[in-house]
Amino acid sequence: MSGALFLGWRYLAHHRFKSGILIASITLMLFLPAATRLLVEDSATALTARADVTPLILGARGSELELVLNTLYFHAKSPAEIENQAFVEVQSTGLAEFIPIHSRFHSQGAPIVGTSLDYFDFRGLNIADGRQMGLLGECVIGANVAARLGLGPGDSIISSPETVFDIAGVYPLKMTIAGVLRSAGTADDDAVFVDVRTSWIIQGLGHGHTDLAEPEAGAAVLSRRDNVVTANASLTQYAEITPENISAFHFHGSNETFPLTSIIAVPPDQKNATLLRGRYHDNELLQLVLPGKVLDDLLETVFAVQNYVILGLAILSLATVAVITLVFLLSQQLRKGEFHTLSRIGASRGYISMLIASEIGFVFLISALLAAGLTYVTRYYAMQILQSFLTL
């Protein structure tokens, strides 16, 4: 028995090239359908898990999928915006808890998410190091951002200007990192979180400067008449919010006109959810979507495509099995002399059968182990692969 296994193993080792091709073919034949199915299922589970715990999303009318993906994964470069007025109005209904999201800017490759402290409670995000953001201009960063950039509490991070050539556009804001979030294995690990008003300051809707009513502002004052002071272009605006200059920061205009990219609504029960949905059913500017349903629609398409892919792979696998069978049969034909010699020196038919079976068995065993290893690795990185697709 062990002699047949030894001879089978030595045969494969001796014919490395042939054995390698066989093992590679069978490995791929096993790996591809399994990995495809598991990757899709894992991705679907991850997508729907985040969507399912996000009951409702209110945003600008347009692509539902864009709205959901940007709210859940903060991926859009120029997301559609709604006015903060919508937040004020929906909040006044008292039908749910509402969380504003303003996700338009980036910092060193990470999306800056302007929101409220409710977001952290809602997502179950805890501070691993440092503390929660306090003053405007402070931020908390996701675990992956901290690891990637080597940043921690007390360090600073600068928002990216939207366009290099737009001198009247968005200026960078230097933000102090108050804390680092504990890894949650979600898109939150890759984001920089600020108060929604900080993101409005990044957008230029609020700023800080010397008090123009004070004498120190002298050179920056163009004119004073009655109770109106007009500043000239030399008025320097602060690029960083510090405890010393924070009281000089203010917003221009009504904050009800300021932008949000979406609002997460967390109704206490189905009745309130239904009432809320009814309010926005016919709204021409806003839409209230069920993220789970939107992603289910997407996943239906993905699963349909997946089934075609797996069908194709199954047909390919059948062809591979046929070719491998042929290879083994031809190999037996070519090795007739070898088997005859074994028979002449006393090997039984069972022994020879065991030898052939061990060769086939070793090939399949090694292939199966390799396919399992590859599938495990693929599955381990499934979330990263999914994230990279979503943030494209």
Next chain:
Amino acid sequence: MIILRTLLINVVLLVAACGGENRQTSSDDPSATESKNALVVASNYPLYFFASRIAEGVSVAPEIVFPDIVGDPAFWTPNAEQIQLLQSADMVILNGAGAEPWLDLISINQRRLLDTSVEITNRLIPLEGTVAHQHGPEGEHSHQGAAFTTWLDPQLAIAQSHAVTSALIKLAPTGEKLFRDNMAKLEQELVQLDSRLAAVFAQLDGRPVLFSHPVYQYLQHHYGINGQSVHWEPEQEPTTAAWIAMQQITATHPATIMIWEDEPLLSTAQRLSDAGITSVPFHTVANRPDRGDYLNVMRDNAERIESLLAVTELTSPR
């Protein structure tokens, strides 16, 4: 084929078993379900006083905290520790009416804020005379709001205390009866204070008064005081321009009393006295007083005004 199928099934099952953990969320919640009283932070001393009196002797009442604030709470910028205190509070009771500009500067859970002025919005007095400025394409704008020393009018203080009572009941429903009993006692004391102040200011009988700082709007409005305000600080010597501005006011508003937030500098008081104006402090008690409490300080304020009116000849300034 049988071997192949068996192997395939086993491998898939093996992988599914190995990689099946859910990495989506971390649900470990560090906040243990410890049973303890709620935490309420008051944004100024009068609110702290009202809340403390309403919660007095109620075992289930929230812990009422007033942060250590240097100076006027309306100009407070919380430091990191104070922000953490505010963020950890189950409720932050606010005066409203623009008395908490720091709210625009910090991240705080909006659902835990209680604006005690919501029910008295129509009785708030808008501020006047703020400086507008213009830079960039946005046009002119100014930073203005309402007068916020609402607690100087005991009737408004009662309305705010009712809002505090409702909030405490919401946080500790089992203490409702005791909260309401305490509120009734507090209301009685505030009504008495109101009567006392009304009687004191009635003695002015429409004669003109100066306020050293524009913080007495509610006092003036509620008691019908014929007052005008300058913008002086008790611990600073007024500038020449400030004296001239005051003289311009007294030319048409011949006040003989100036009501101050605190004792003015001796030199200032003397110069005013030379001009026929007697200085008298009326503490706004926005921050924790060195001695006594809100009611003591307000009663002392009333007594000082009354004593002054008893001895001062209310004549026009020289």
